[in-house]
Amino acid sequence: MILLIDNYDSFVYNLARYFERLGQATLVVRNDAIDVTGVRALRPDALVLSPGPCAPEQAGASLDLVRSLHAELPV
Numbered sequence: 159m160i161l162l163i164d165n166y167d168s169f170v171y172n173l174a175r176y177f178e179r180l181g182q183a184t185l186v187v188r189n190d191a192i193d194v195t196g197v198r199a200l201r202p203d204a205l206v207l208s209p210g211p212c213a214p215e216q217a218g219a220s221l222d223l224v225r226s227l228h229a230e231l232p233v
Contacts, residue, residue: 159183161202163192163220167210177206189218194226204232 160182164170170186177184185200189211197205205227207220214221224233 159185159200159202160204160206161197161200162186162206163208163218163223164188165208165210165217165220167208170208173206173208189220191218192223193219194223197223197227198230202231207233 160177162170162174162177162184164186166189174184174186182203185202187196205223207224211217227233
């Protein structure tokens with residue numbers, strides 16, 4: 159399963175559809191609705207960040223997810 163982090167950009171659902179057309183189960187989660195523990199519990203095969211946000215302080219958990227998980231799964 160691909161975990162797709164939604165950084166509040168409308169393009170996220172286009173990405174999800176592309177992954178699903180390629181046969182990949184995809185779960186979209188908003189950047190402020192998950193944390194590192196939540197990602198680990200889901201055990202995704204890959205983590206994808208959607209486009210956005212405008213500034214790092216609007217990225218929710220995205221930066222922490224990359225810092226914490228880049229050695230555990232493809233980002």
